Amino acid sequence: MIDMVFLLLIFFIVNATLIIVEMDKRVTVPIAKHSDRQDGKMGRIVINVYGDKHAGEGRFRMADGKKAFADDEDMIDFIKKQKELWEDKGQKPRLHLRADEGVHFTYVRRAIRAAATAGVNEVIFVSLWTHS
């Protein structure tokens, strides 16, 4: 029995550390079968883009889903600061874009444009293998 407990414990510890980037469940990311496994959290600048249902508290928010950006300038400033932080650590900054599957692309475009203005030209469109 103790052996089983140890095995379960190891399973949960390993599983808990596999989550690479914080995921706000209010964003349902789209499906893409040819997407790649996440390679690590280094260099990722996370922006959540919410669908109409959750956009009331802010359409664009940070990784934790709590801090919303006041406007596009605020988002650009945030990306610029994150970019400098990652570059100081010798990492290539990338926009980790968690956009809801049902959001209009015009909002996604705003986030991409903010990243482009801040000098980040690599974008990771976050997706799932399947919703089931």
Place this chain on the structure above:
Amino acid sequence: MARHRRVQAPEEDKPLLSISPLIDICFLLLIYFLVTTTIKQKERDNNMMLPSAAPTDTQPDIQPLFIKVNEQGHIYANVGAAQELLDRDVVGKERMLPMLDQRLDTYAASARLGNDQPLVQIYVEGKAMHQRVVDVLNLLAKYEINTVTFTDLLTEDQLND
């Protein structure tokens, strides 16, 4: 005369390792992980380089493939008079776009035959759903095309330059 009996010293207690607290801690940790773990799918990446963010003066050798996504989610290829409707909707659980798939297959193969990097320009109408754009990007990933230009990302000032 009373015989002095040598009192035998009690046998020294050998130190024993008690594993009970260890097991208790293991159980506590197990319960913690059981409670906090939710079975969640791991999110995946679709990496794209967006050259519009870093414009260059050099013209590419190859003609880029132009893809349009309208607000109904229909997929078109080419512009102007040459514009043609490829797919109206996705097919199956794989969310495939068969006509676009075929077009990209041909385009990517011909580009690589000429030692060129396939280039794709995408124009997306503002009210198109993000999922449909990712359906297109998914197919690009299938053919290892990771350089994409969203043509409408340029601002008015940049267009006038």
